[in-house]
Amino acid sequence: MIWNFVKMHGAGNDFVVLDGVRQAIEMTPERARALAHRHFGIGADQILLVEAPHHPEADFRYRIFNADGGEVEHCGNGARCFVRFVHEQGLSRRNPLRAEIRTGLITLDNTPEAGVSVEMGQTRFGPDDVGFDTTGLQSQACGEDTLWVLPLPGQADALLSLVAISNPHAVQLVDDVDRHPVEQAGPLIESHPRFRQRVNAGFMQVVDRHTIRLRVYERGAGETLACGTGACAAAVAGIRRGLLDSPVRVHTRGGPLTVAWDGRALRMSGPATTVYSGQVDIDRLVQQFPSKDLTPP
Numbered sequence: 001m002i003w004n005f006v007k008m009h010g011a012g013n014d015f016v017v018l019d020g021v022r023q024a025i026e027m028t029p030e031r032a033r034a035l036a037h038r039h040f041g042i043g044a045d046q047i048l049l050v051e052a053p054h055h056p057e058a059d060f061r062y063r064i065f066n067a068d069g070g071e072v073e074h075c076g077n078g079a080r081c082f083v084r085f086v087h088e089q090g091l092s093r094r095n096p097l098r099a100e101i102r103t104g105l106i107t108l109d110n111t112p113e114a115g116v117s118v119e120m121g122q123t124r125f126g127p128d129d130v131g132f133d134t135t136g137l138q139s140q141a142c143g144e145d146t147l148w149v150l151p152l153p154g155q156a157d158a159l160l161s162l163v164a165i166s167n168p169h170a171v172q173l174v175d176d177v178d179r180h181p182v183e184q185a186g187p188l189i190e191s192h193p194r195f196r197q198r199v200n201a202g203f204m205q206v207v208d209r210h211t212i213r214l215r216v217y218e219r220g221a222g223e224t225l226a227c228g229t230g231a232c233a234a235a236v237a238g239i240r241r242g243l244l245d246s247p248v249r250v251h252t253r254g255g256p257l258t259v260a261w262d263g264r265a266l267r268m269s270g271p272a273t274t275v276y277s278g279q280v281d282i283d284r285l286v287q288q289f290p291s292k293d294l295t296p297p
């Protein structure tokens, strides 16, 4: 079966975007993994699937699959690419438009000259909201936030803010994002057994009250050049800790994003770029895909 796709990125967080409205697409974890693989597939951090909505107030349903094949709740950079895709492909002219994600509705505004902004939906901060088991762990108050002390093997303890932007995030403050051992600490936090659905691990360096630098080791994708929900989680955590004021300019390795939060409404803005379009024979791709575990050692 041949699928048309478009390759896109938002600040270097890259996607294979599929139109499931005009073509029949049945996504499976193995199909998503094969498409996302950087050597045996097209290559992407996430696969985005645009479908007809189930919700009566939504224009589209927007589904997200991590490179490891797992379907997840939200993707901020992907949301900006999603609305660009819908407009560029002529699926709708409506702007702003509303999309249904797993946990509710988000509103997206696509202004070609000014980038795309997304109302990201609700934020939550409880351990249960990110599936975190706190049994026997120490915590400390920090501004309006509660920081949880997570011991990590062979690493300094992580002092974590917990934030759900529909998807789960654990954010820590570091002195220097370039020097912090994100490659070692990231995977330990991402798949720490205390996080029941794993977690996106954020490392934030505060530059001034409106500026941070950020790296995110994403659940199911590894470190990406940018993470939109990660940028939101870090900005919100910094504001709750009393270190930042809205709006916050978030410098990622792939470029800047802007996050505004007034304690309720959360808005993220940034670029959405189309790279190329193509066709893939999905059955052949999956058939040829090596069955051995391709996770690098």
Ligand SMILES: N[C@@H](CCC[C@H](N)C(=O)O)C(=O)O
Residues within 6 Å of the ligand: 013, 045, 046, 064, 066, 072, 073, 074, 075, 076, 077, 078, 167, 168, 200, 218, 219, 220, 221, 224, 226, 227, 228, 229, 230
């Ligand atoms: N890149 C994303 C987040 C994608 C999902 C995430 N890895 C998860 O598992 O929750 C973004 O821009 O927000």
